[in-house]
Amino acid sequence: MQEEELQKMEKKSAYELFFDIPVGPQHPALKEPAFFKFRVEGERVVGVDVDVSYNHRGIERALEDRNYIQNIYLIERICGICNVAHTLCYAQAVEQLHGKEIPPRANYIRLMIEELARIHSHTLWLGVAAHEIGFDTLFMYVWRDREVVMDLIEMLTGNRVTTAINTIGGVRRDVSDEAKDKVNKGMNILEERLKYYRKVALNDPTVNARCSGVGILKPRDAIKLCAVGPTLRASGVKNDVRRDDPYTLHDEVPFNVITFDTMDVFARVLVRIDETLESVNMIRYCLDHMPNGDVRIKLPLSPPVGEAVSRVEAPRGELIHYARSNGTKNPERYKVRTPTFGNIPSVSEMLTSKSDYEVNIADIPIVLASIDPCFSCTARMEFRDVSKGKTWIWSLKELKAHCKK
Amino acid sequence: MNFLLELLQILVFPGVLFAIGLAFVYEWLDRKIYARLQNRVGPLYTGPSGILQPFADFIKLLAKEDIVPNEVDKPLFNALPIFALTLSLTGFLALPITDLRGVISFNGDLIFLIVLMTLICIVIMYSGISSANRFSTVGAERAALQLLGYEIPMMLSAISIGILASSMWVYDIVSIQANSGWFLISPGILGFAIFVLCGQAELERIPFDIPEAETEIVAGWLTEFSGRKLALFRLTKDVELLYLSGLVVALFLGGPSGPVMPGLEFILYPLYFLLKTLFVLFLLTTLRALFARLRIDQMVNFSWKYLVPIAILQVLIVRLVV
Amino acid sequence: MSMLKEIQKSLFKKKATVLYPFKEREKVHIPEGFRGKIVFDRDKCTGCLLCARFCPSGACEIVADEKGKRPIFHLELCLFCSQCQEVCPKGAINLTEEFELAAFDRKAFTIR
Numbered sequence: 001m002q003e004e005e006l007q008k009m010e011k012k013s014a015y016e017l018f019f020d021i022p023v024g025p026q027h028p029a030l031k032e033p034a035f036f037k038f039r040v041e042g043e044r045v046v047g048v049d050v051d052v053s054y055n056h057r058g059i060e061r062a063l064e065d066r067n068y069i070q071n072i073y074l075i076e077r078i079c080g081i082c083n084v085a086h087t088l089c090y091a092q093a094v095e096q097l098h099g100k101e102i103p104p105r106a107n108y109i110r111l112m113i114e115e116l117a118r119i120h121s122h123t124l125w126l127g128v129a130a131h132e133i134g135f136d137t138l139f140m141y142v143w144r145d146r147e148v149v150m151d152l153i154e155m156l157t158g159n160r161v162t163t164a165i166n167t168i169g170g171v172r173r174d175v176s177d178e179a180k181d182k183v184n185k186g187m188n189i190l191e192e193r194l195k196y197y198r199k200v201a202l203n204d205p206t207v208n209a210r211c212s213g214v215g216i217l218k219p220r221d222a223i224k225l226c227a228v229g230p231t232l233r234a235s236g237v238k239n240d241v242r243r244d245d246p247y248t249l250h251d252e253v254p255f256n257v258i259t260f261d262t263m264d265v266f267a268r269v270l271v272r273i274d275e276t277l278e279s280v281n282m283i284r285y286c287l288d289h290m291p292n293g294d295v296r297i298k299l300p301l302s303p304p305v306g307e308a309v310s311r312v313e314a315p316r317g318e319l320i321h322y323a324r325s326n327g328t329k330n331p332e333r334y335k336v337r338t339p340t341f342g343n344i345p346s347v348s349e350m351l352t353s354k355s356d357y358e359v360n361i362a363d364i365p366i367v368l369a370s371i372d373p374c375f376s377c378t379a380r381m382e383f384r385d386v387s388k389g390k391t392w393i394w395s396l397k398e399l400k401a402h403c404k405k
Numbered sequence: 406m407n408f409l410l411e412l413l414q415i416l417v418f419p420g421v422l423f424a425i426g427l428a429f430v431y432e433w434l435d436r437k438i439y440a441r442l443q444n445r446v447g448p449l450y451t452g453p454s455g456i457l458q459p460f461a462d463f464i465k466l467l468a469k470e471d472i473v474p475n476e477v478d479k480p481l482f483n484a485l486p487i488f489a490l491t492l493s494l495t496g497f498l499a500l501p502i503t504d505l506r507g508v509i510s511f512n513g514d515l516i517f518l519i520v521l522m523t524l525i526c527i528v529i530m531y532s533g534i535s536s537a538n539r540f541s542t543v544g545a546e547r548a549a550l551q552l553l554g555y556e557i558p559m560m561l562s563a564i565s566i567g568i569l570a571s572s573m574w575v576y577d578i579v580s581i582q583a584n585s586g587w588f589l590i591s592p593g594i595l596g597f598a599i600f601v602l603c604g605q606a607e608l609e610r611i612p613f614d615i616p617e618a619e620t621e622i623v624a625g626w627l628t629e630f631s632g633r634k635l636a637l638f639r640l641t642k643d644v645e646l647l648y649l650s651g652l653v654v655a656l657f658l659g660g661p662s663g664p665v666m667p668g669l670e671f672i673l674y675p676l677y678f679l680l681k682t683l684f685v686l687f688l689l690t691t692l693r694a695l696f697a698r699l700r701i702d703q704m705v706n707f708s709w710k711y712l713v714p715i716a717i718l719q720v721l722i723v724r725l726v727v
Numbered sequence: 728m729s730m731l732k733e734i735q736k737s738l739f740k741k742k743a744t745v746l747y748p749f750k751e752r753e754k755v756h757i758p759e760g761f762r763g764k765i766v767f768d769r770d771k772c773t774g775c776l777l778c779a780r781f782c783p784s785g786a787c788e789i790v791a792d793e794k795g796k797r798p799i800f801h802l803e804l805c806l807f808c809s810q811c812q813e814v815c816p817k818g819a820i821n822l823t824e825e826f827e828l829a830a831f832d833r834k835a836f837t838i839r
Contacts, residue, residue, distance in 0.1 A: 073783040134612070138697075140444065155758040159807065210698070446742055695734070
């Protein structure tokens with residue numbers, strides 16, 4: 001609602017009609033710090049104000065001080081859950097700078113690990129979303145079955161979360177035959193469990209009551225506000241980096257782009273569960289069709305002068321990395337645009353009540369969780385005056401005014 | 406002598422100490438069954454199989470710092486936890502445990518027992534309002550709305566049992582069932598289901614833990630309480646759980662009655678009481694594990710669209726039978 | 728109501744929790760290739776210093792001893808990325824499967 005309308009409504013009543021509820025920076029609904037200030041009238045939300053700069057760590061500046069090999073591990077730690085997507089995007093950008101192709105077996109292994117990470121991320125999200133609506137039983141069951149994926153990732157890469165398997169020139173480890181057997185068994189178990197959870201999500205009346213008709217994002221608004229990932233696909237827009245701009249081997253491995261057309265949180269739940277089932281099929285295809293050969297080529301430490309942009313479909317959406325090299329062993333400039341940053345305007349839109357669509361306070365956690373927020377990835381720029389010891393952030397108006405000068 | 410015996414009954418068994426001890430055991434059972442339904446362990450290490458865990462939580466909270474914000478209504482804020490605990494313990498004293506009549510027993514005490522639960526909800530509302538915190542205000546408002554939702558069906562089902570037994574005295578209701586079998590449950594089966602469901606709403610457990618929703622409004626009306634006050638509120642919730650199960654047992658399942666031998670009543674009656682309340686506790690915990698949390702408008706909608714008509718139907722059925 | 732059968736079955740099934748560390752320590756299965764504690768073989772080291780050059784967090788510090796330059800590893804800074812293991816030409820650095828690394832004394836974290 002517009003500010004003038006709110007003020008008119010407030011003048012008409014004799015007592016205070018609206019008050020502000022802060023969600024964040026620390027709140028049980030958020031897994032990472034962000035600040036949302038909601039204006040509420042009783043149980044109805046009339047306005048929202050967003051600030052996401054709490055987790056700024058200066059990673060882009062830190063990348064310029066280390067060489068290309070050391071940067072793999074720093075990039076991996078931008079986000080714990082999407083670490084495979086970040087290293088994959090980085091490795092692809094640097095390989096583009098070198099201008100070399102990696103062997104096909106490395107591509108298959110990269111795809112397999114990427115899809116395993118996608119399964120991991122989506123099952124983690126399903127548990128968290130169930131917890132946000134108060135359905136702790138589903139949360140516990142989904143996270144129990146997520147252990148299957150974590151054990152597979154640990155066996156293949158050496159660690160459950162920070163996998164560090166992508167490197168510049170290929171992958172660091174090979175996949176043995178008994179590892180392939182275990183992955184196959186794991187996929188069979190997972191497929192059965194995921195189909196059961198899909199049935200639960202579709203049939204349970206309380207899940208339906210909390211998720212249907214909530215957090216609506218119309219397709220036109222989604223495209224206008226640059227939404228990415230499952231948030232966009234749940235509004236019926238068929239956009240997926242794996243289909244539009246194929247990397248690794250996504251033009252050879254068959255898969256479907258999942259969309260739903262109900263535009264609400266329920267659609268996002270179903271999109272993610274179905275994407276997980278598609279990932280299971282893709283992993284099975286990779287296991288069957290993996291060729292023999294090397295997994296790595298040796299590349300020099302300093303790439304030639306140039307620029308590269310690489311895009312990857314992270315579990316949360318489209319991830320863009322830009323690299324510029326000046327011929328030395330440190331990058332000159334590196335920029336990361338994470339998918340959650342692109343989804344923030346959409347979430348502000350979803351959380352504002354309009355004339356035909358009401359948002360309650362009770363809807364806030366599940367709508368926030370439905371974009372799968374990873375706020376560690378978001379804040380990219382803040383200002384620091386070293387002499388005065390102050391830090392501050394500019395709003396869009398101030399930034400535009402500064403650029404015009 | 407009689408006075409001393411009564412004092413012992415009020416304070417020790419089946420009074421305050423017994424209520425508090427049994428409340429801790431029931432909370433442990435609730436957590437253990439909830440955990441097993443979710444394929445995990447529950448409390449494990451404090452005491453044998455974790456049975457001392459609720460007691461350990463209580464002691465820990467008593468030892469923590471009690472922070473009172475500057476702008477709260479101090480007399481109300483400090484007194485409300487004690488009111489809540491007193492109300493639930495008073496209710497427990499009126500339940501029939503060692504005998505077919507409770508320690509407090511008078512004609513018309515069915516209404517008294519239902520009103521006690523409403524009073525506890527009003528105390529909850531006041532705690533939310535007196536803490537000067539936005540989350541508490543929202544929690545208190547939700548508690549009031551939820552009271553509007555569940556109170557009418559609950560009262561109607563309880564009163565339908567009173568009509569069946571032609572008396573508003575819990576002692577009469579229990580004695581009729583003790584003498585002629587638990588016939589009250591068969592025409593009253595709808596009332597039993599509604600009472601258990603509304604009891605879940607009164608105890609503020611999932612799917613109706615809306616006033617205290619952890620992920621939405623931090624802790625709702627409980628947010629500003631810490632230290633001893635929080636310990637007393639948590640104890641109130643546990644005693645309320647016990648009280649509600651005891652009420653369901655007294656009204657629908659025949660109280661502590663069952664096959665007895667004439668001399669051993671004072672052992673067998675509490676035993677039957679425990680077994681029957683364990684069954685009700687199992688039902689309540691399964692309900693807690695099955696559903697997600699509803700929104701407040703959905704809860705009130707559901708209550709007025711489905712529960713109230715079924716409760717009215719129950720009263721009509723009872724009128725036809727009597 | 729849709730999870731009712733599943734949760735009732737869980738009452739009688741085995742629990743999914745592993746009671747680590749007091750009761751069921753042996754049930755925690757660590758796969759081969761897990762990146763855990765670093766083990767360094769002084770005899771194989773030639774002093775090429777490649778490990779310190781590529782360590783992302785500065786956990787690999789170069790000191791001199793009687794045979795020449797060699798690294799020592801600070802486990803409290805280590806990321807367990809195994810880049811040093813990958814880059815060492817003689818295979819002197821190995822990451823084992825040991826993961827229980829808590830200690831009371833800071834000296835336990837320096838691997839020589």
